[in-house]
Amino acid sequence: xxxxxxxxxxxxxxxxxxxxxxxxxxxxxxxxxxxxxxxxxxxxxxxxxxxxxxxxxxxxxxxxxxxxxxxxxxxxxxxxxxxxxxxxxxxxxxxxxxxxxxxxxxxxxxxxxxxxxxxx
Numbered sequence: 587x588x589x590x591x592x593x594x595x596x597x598x599x600x601x602x603x604x605x606x607x608x609x610x611x612x613x614x615x616x617x618x619x620x621x622x623x624x625x626x627x628x629x630x631x632x633x634x635x636x637x638x639x640x641x642x643x644x645x646x647x648x649x650x651x652x653x654x655x656x657x658x659x660x661x662x663x664x665x666x667x668x669x670x671x672x673x674x675x676x677x678x679x680x681x682x683x684x685x686x687x688x689x690x691x692x693x694x695x696x697x698x699x700x701x702x703x704x705x706x
Contacts, residue, residue: 623680623699625638625639627679633674633675635671635675637676638679639680639681640680640681641682641683644696645696645697646685648689648694649694650687650692653689655687656685656688658683661681662695663679664701680698682696683696
């Protein structure tokens with residue numbers, strides 16, 4: 587999965603790689619079969635794959651009153667355990683956005699495509 591830092595992009599010296607500029611923007615659709623996400627970082631260890639993702643186009647519609655008058659209200663990293671790949675455990679680290687509705691004042695996390703809301 588992860589090759590050398592030269593072929594995949596520069597890493598942080600910890601075995602992680604950042605996809606190089608010019609790599610396909612939707613590689614996550616092919617690698618993970620998760621449309622709607624972009625891989626921002628990939629780390630392979632002896633027993634695990636650690637894959638950092640972010641959504642491509644966040645939904646800013648308030649689930650309470652269905653308006654789009656929402657502003658960013660922070661971020662949270664969610665760890666989702668995916669099925670093993672090549673005999674290694676897979677951890678998806680999703681950089682999820684939090685929003686606040688200007689109309690009703692409620693906060694909410696962006697919906698995550700392909701992730702069951704009960705298992706967040």
